[in-house]
């Protein structure tokens with residue numbers, strides 16, 4: 001079997017990012033993390049809203065069942081992936097900073 | 105309206121892009137007015153010979169201003185991060201779709217191309233990789249297309265982002281009604297958002313576009329093919345376009361000049377003259393502001409964009425005297441003013457005047473005849 005050609009990775013950092021005079025990199029990073037967090041929350045709320053509306057439309061929503069739901073192994077690993085992506089996204093600014101230090 | 109090459113979004117990607125749109129709107133509509141009012145209080149007055157610089161420095165002494173400026177930049181970084189993640193997910197399907205496009209038009213790449221220093225020094229609009237990014241694929245074009253549509257917040261023709269192109273056609277109909285171009289060139293065509301509407305207004309013309317990025321142009325060709333437009337795209341520098349003298353009846357640019365440099369603007373004017381046949385027409389469309397007509401906050405905002413959104417030539421481009429520049433390049437019948445923004449250019453509709461109707465309602469245009 002032939003290996004598919006590796007896909008080029010997309011660039012993630014823009015060239016020329018100057019400091020805001022008087023602002024510490026820590027504050028810049030902290031604000032970015034909060035913005036990412038807000039985005040994650042907005043996305044989740046929107047998804048939940050879609051799910052609830054669809055369930056409602058199909059007449060199958062049983063809110064009590066949500067409280068007692070237990071995921072199986074595959075479902076748990078899906079959830080792990082969701083959670084880890086969320087962490088990587090929210091704390092991405094920590095990583096770009098570390099990468100930039102590494103490049104310097 | 106959309107087109108087949110435009111990257112799609114999952115439920116969550118769409119929600120994340122809407123978050124960026126609304127976050128930007130919040131920063132502009134709800135937070136910015138406070139800083140604007142503070143700038144007015146910090147104004148040393150018209151007698152100061154460094155009025156804008158002084159206020160800009162003083163604003164930076166405030167923690168709230170700094171937080172706002174940095175979150176503005178962060179919102180832009182989030183835009184690109186979200187769009188790139190979505191495009192990367194669709195890499196295979198976008199490549200396959202491009203390969204399956206009907207084969208009309210062409211792409212000529214220059215393996216020795218070196219991008220101009222002003223583009224190399226910083227990624228415009230903070231798009232990671234910049235316009236000239238080339239990884240052998242076409243994804244950078246998809247990022248630019250989708251990101252551009254989100255960035256304009258739907259005010260430039262939605263996902264087609266084509267109001268500027270239609271507005272150029274409207275200007276030609278208004279000012280040069282006799283022009284029947286056979287050969288057309290756009291300098292700085294990007295993914296073709298403005299080139300396609302111009303091409304469709306003149307279906308008998310041969311249409312060429314030039315830009316710096318191989319990945320962006322590969323995407324632009326696939327995009328045009330799926331839209332049924334035949335375009336010939338070339339990798340090259342608008343300051344030195346690879347075409348013989350007197351090759352075109354119409355040469356135009358759309359929001360190119362404010363992303364170049366003062367020297368490049370003069371060079372581009374001269375090249376347009378060289379490339380046009382006698383009687384040919386040049387049209388440059390730009391952002392609808394003139395520096396001397398901006399109020400204090402408008403000027404401060406320009407500094408913020410230059411510093412934190414990599415728009416370094418913005419001030420020079422909107423301060424330039426286009427009438428003088430065009431005359432210097434040899435042009436006559438020079439027209440400088442504002443063309444009403446439209447998505448439906450019609451012959452006889454006019455729409456060109458001396459006064460701006462405001463951002464997104466009209467565009468600055470400088471045009472002339474050789």
Ligand SMILES: C[S@@+](CC[C@H](N)C(=O)[O-])C[C@H]1O[C@@H](n2cnc3c(N)ncnc32)[C@H](O)[C@@H]1O
Nearest residue numbers: 235292293294297298315316341342358359360
């Ligand atoms: C803001 S985009 C506009 C794209 C398109 N004209 C439109 O209206 O949507 C500016 C474009 O100009 C291109 N550009 C900047 N300097 C250039 C140069 N010296 N030669 C060719 N293209 C250039 C950039 O690569 C980018 O695609």
